[in-house]
Amino acid sequence: TLEAKVKDKDSTKLEPKKISLLSNFNVSTGYNFESDSLRLNPLSINGGTNILDNKMSINFSAGLDPYAIDNNGRRIDTWNIDNGGSLFRLTRANANVSYSISSDMFNKKDDKGRKEEEDEDPFDYVAQSGGRDDDLFGRADDFNSNPIRKDDKNADVENPVYGTKIPWNFRLAYSANYSNTARQNEFSSHSLMFSGDIELAPRWSIGGSSGYDFKNQGFTLTQLRFQRDLKSFTMRFNWTPFGTYKRWYFFIGIDSSILKDLKWENRSQN
Numbered sequence: 001t002l003e004a005k006v007k008d009k010d011s012t013k014l015e016p017k018k019i020s021l022l023s024n025f026n027v028s029t030g031y032n033f034e035s036d037s038l039r040l041n042p043l044s045i046n047g048g049t050n051i052l053d054n055k056m057s058i059n060f061s062a063g064l065d066p067y068a069i070d071n072n073g074r075r076i077d078t079w080n081i082d083n084g085g086s087l088f089r090l091t092r093a094n095a096n097v098s099y100s101i102s103s104d105m106f107n108k109k110d111d112k113g114r115k116e117e118e119d120e121d122p123f124d125y126v127a128q129s130g131g132r133d134d135d136l137f138g139r140a141d142d143f144n145s146n147p148i149r150k151d152d153k154n155a156d157v158e159n160p161v162y163g164t165k166i167p168w169n170f171r172l173a174y175s176a177n178y179s180n181t182a183r184q185n186e187f188s189s190h191s192l193m194f195s196g197d198i199e200l201a202p203r204w205s206i207g208g209s210s211g212y213d214f215k216n217q218g219f220t221l222t223q224l225r226f227q228r229d230l231k232s233f234t235m236r237f238n239w240t241p242f243g244t245y246k247r248w249y250f251f252i253g254i255d256s257s258i259l260k261d262l263k264w265e266n267r268s269q270n
Helices: 103-118 124-128
Strands: 002-006 017-022 024-028 043-051 056-065 067-069 075-079 089-102 168-179 186-201 204-213 223-230 233-240 247-254 263-267
Touching: 017 043, 067 089, 089 103
Parallel strands: none
Antiparallel strands: 002 017, 024 043, 043 056, 056 089, 067 075, 089 168, 168 186, 186 204, 204 223, 223 233, 233 247, 247 263
16 A cells, blocks of 8 residues: 655644555566476566545556567567567557445535534623633523524414435546567557446335447346335346347345245246
8 A cells, every 4th residue: 555645724723634655566476496397477467546535446467467468469489579679569558537426425514514613602692792601600692593492472483494415425437458479469458437326216116227338339237227116125127228239127025044945027028
């Protein structure tokens, strides 16, 4: 793990903030003493890190071969640098970047704001006027807040505001694979994928996943998910609306492990 210390944005904190530059980094190879040729194995490199408060994950890997290849793309017992190339020959590379957000990230900010309002000291206005910040000489009334007196029966009482939170999450991922084992010098895969779920009610959720393949110029496997928790039962419906694996699947069954065989399921005949 590789970390760095930076100045914290919060001026009240004296200690510097630690940020992770690399969560993991590995380099490996091998040497075969029993082999007659090509004794040194290709160099393998992989690593990863998390940024943006662990919301974004970055992973990468690569393969480096010290040996050259012939015109047929086969490895030969000659160093690549002696064959007019570089010290190592890049044979493969992979990069994956994913980013995820959810409703919990925004709920924490709202809860923090409400907590600050609840923690506000009721005696602050007294101290600002030159008085004590406690009730040693009795409690003073804050006339600026216009509180409703208990003995005023005709006063209008403001109804509390009720709100409904709908939990949701969304994930975005980018993946690219490069291949150059036999000098093909091409991207074997290159796609952008996304998925998400939303809970419409405490026991009713829907979700979906899809993506776009830039190499083949088309959508990746697309799925829609529907699930209903019926307390003792669970009902699920999965649907792949188009593509090679176009199909649907329906399931309803008892949650109890003892009665798990009591179920009914059906699927498309593809």
